[in-house]
Amino acid sequence: MKLLITGGAGFLGARLARTLLARGELTGRTIERLVLADLVPAPDDLRADPRVEVHVGTVLDLAASLNTERFDGVFHLASAVSSECEADFELGLRSNLDSTRSLLDALRAAGNAPRLVFSSSVAVFGSDPALPLPAVVRDDTLPTPQSSYGVQKFICEQLVADYTRKGFIDGRVARLMTVSVRPGRPNGAASSFLSGIIREPLAGQETICPVSPDTEVALASPANTIAGLIAVFEASRDAFGGRTALNLPALTVRVQDMLDALESVGGSAARARVRFEPDAAIARIVGSWPARFESPRGERLGLRADTDFLSIVEQYRSDFPAAVQPA
Structure with missing residues (x-):
């Protein structure tokens, strides 16, 4: 099995990679190759694993270089974060929207409809004057993002859903909660x-x-977040339930x-x-x-x-x- 993680050198991407390599398999198939793509090289321990290949550059660079290369599975975690997108509109469009579409088109060109998990965000929800945010967000709550980051994530959700509808990929979207506690230095997220x-x-x-x-x-621990991403990937199409994004438990x-x-x-x-x-x-x-949040869809996948x-x-x-x- 050949997998790709975008944002693979980041905290969540590297943790996901370590978890997958330790398991050795996904959906019952042996992981033979794991490509970690990010703006910086993956940590030393990951690069030392013979199953790991590192790609340094943007997702746009990666998509242009794939040349119909086929992956069995993709975790698309790479993203500009909330405050960055609010401060630099073009950066958000390029890093979130343009990159995601380019990656989806590269996977479409490969022709094997790989399984893809896109990490979205609860920033797709907000309080709109015409539709105030309810006290509890449920699985059927309508997204009304109030930031550029939230809008970009919601557009990408719909792209993943439509590429799935057309049979180009087997896409699933997991809306992540704020992950705490992250190690290292502060980043540009408003939630940092x-x-x-x-x-x-x-x-x-x-x-x-x-x-x-x-x-x-609304928070989730790193371990719970990684468990959620893997569960969404491994779920059958029927168990995941349609093409609408799933809110991970919070x-x-x-x-x-x-x-x-x-x-x-x-x-x-x-x-x-x-x-x-x-x-x-x-x-x-x-x-x-x-x-x-109330997240019965996630709970049906065994997530808490x-x-x-x-x-x-x-x-x-x-x-x-x-x-x-x-x-």
């Missing part, structure tokens, strides 16, 4: 602070929270709850390293996203939300012990 307010204090560094402690958000927490979990793991000194400095732009973007945020912080400490100072 939802990892930073845990990661930096646990490393002994001060950080800023740009929203109110009462702000509710844990709803307040920022205050997150800081309580931080204190449980890192002590009061860690919590004191978080300083509140309101940022209206970030608060507007994050506040437009839904915080409460994380039980609590403390377990997510413990997962981070277990995964990255060197990044956590003793309490």
